[in-house]
Amino acid sequence: MQIAAESPEALGLDPGKLARACEIVESHIAEDFHPGAQLAVARNGRLALYRCFGRASVEPPRFVDERSLFPIFSNTKVITAAAVWTLVEEGRLRFSDRVAEYVPEFEAHGKGNVTVAHLLTHQAGFPSAEVSAECFTDRDRLRRAVCDFRPEWEAGSRLSYHRTSAHWVIALLIEAITGADFRDEIRRRVIAPLGLAGEMFLGLPAAEELRAATMYTPRQDGAWPPDSIEATTLFKRAGIPGAGAYATARAMAVFYQMMVQGGIWSGVRIVSPRMIDYVTRDFTGDLVDDYTGDTMHRGLGPFSRGTSPTVRGLGAIAHPRTFGHSGVGTSYCWADPTSGLSFAFLSNCRRDNAWHNKRMDTLSTLAHAAILR
Structure with a gap:
């Protein structure tokens, strides 16, 4: 560097x-x-x-x-967000897009209205959702776990810090759009x-x-x-x-x-x-x-x-x-x-x-x- x-x-x-x-x-x-x-x-x-x-x-x-x-x-969150910014500038994503447009099964449990902006501003509605450690090395299991997140309140209605849950959804979104591992x-x-x-x-x-x-x-x-x-x-x-x-x-x-x-x-x-x-x-x-x-x-x-x-x-x-x-x-x-x-x-x-x-x-x-x- x-x-x-x-x-x-x-x-x-x-x-x-x-x-x-x-x-x-x-x-x-x-x-x-x-x-x-x-x-x-x-x-x-x-x-x-x-x-x-x-x-x-x-x-x-x-x-x-x-x-x-x-x-x-959590400084990691801004680095992950920066990858989203690049996708928006390529015309492959909009901040107002619903996650379910790219990951249809994410719509489960009434999450169909969650947008990219909701995720990035901690207004997605599932701040307490967790991903188990077993999912870290199993991409299919991770996708199922994230899509199974259950909302605690309606997206956009409140502000509550999502410690890790929102950015697991962003990782899934990056993979759905690019076809590559989100880390890569x-x-x-x-x-x-x-x-x-x-x-x-x-x-x-x-x-x-x-x-x-x-x-x-x-x-x-x-x-x-x-x-x-x-x-x-x-x-x-x-x-x-x-x-x-x-x-x-x-x-x-x-x-x-x-x-x-x-x-x-x-x-x-x-x-x-x-x-x-x-x-x-x-x-x-x-x-x-x-x-x-x-x-x-x-x-x-x-x-x-x-x-x-x-x-x-x-x-x-x-x-x-x-x-x-x-x-x-x-x-x-x-x-x-x-x-x-x-x-x-x-x-x-x-x-x-x-x-x-x-x-x-x-x-x-x-x-x-x-x-x-």
Whole structure:
């Protein structure tokens, strides 16, 4: 992956604010909030900061380095959504299309009116639906399980975060339209064209597993318990479309640089500027998300800052058009299209969201405050 490094000053950024953000990350590691982390800040196609902190693995001990891969959990949703954007721009799909037009059996149990937009904005109506691990390696079984999702309310009538269910439907949709495995198609359409094939994986290959940071739960009795889900080989290989990607913070900063630059990176266009403008709009307004209890301002992939008094993790002083996504208790990635700034923080302990959102609001606010021109 290629991204040129530049000093913060040359990019119109206050190095003191970025240094303060790094000090806070270091203090959290010293206080045992998480073993390791990466932080990346880019602007106008240049990398202003890429820092690695602490340990990727506690036992056996392994330090975080530039090539360390972190589970990015729900940050994956925006990467998967980007593949949908490309299909729309090819005229093979519309955001207003019903899923059942491409996967007829999805109409079961009254889901015939669920659209692509409902899925991407978490208004599809089945937030609690799950896919069992047995389906991860059996495509026919996966298709049957997803089509058997049962609605909890009418699509479009409420807003409630779909942790993984909506993006399993999107994976099925991608496969129905392209005839290819959704992971291969996302790699072909999004990851590889951005030059990120070595730093972003949806379905972690066995050959790359030693680069992956171990995900932990909060320290107990002097020990770091590994996260029981992420620790499994099945999770790593599955490439869960709403929660299963691995990446470096540098790769995520580049992914969001593509968006702030209007859908292009290093001369390769992923989608048009109009598409980026459209999918990062606020489609849910002041609706409160039942799951988070917050006004989320959801777009067709990421969510935006908006003008709400409070916001989850994007920074209190962020421009209203700032957009991004979180990874449960561990990470946040975002971009500000008005300044050309992108930001990525990844860590390897799944903290509670109340603490995580406070941490990310502080770190993100520092990044926004660093913008001097």
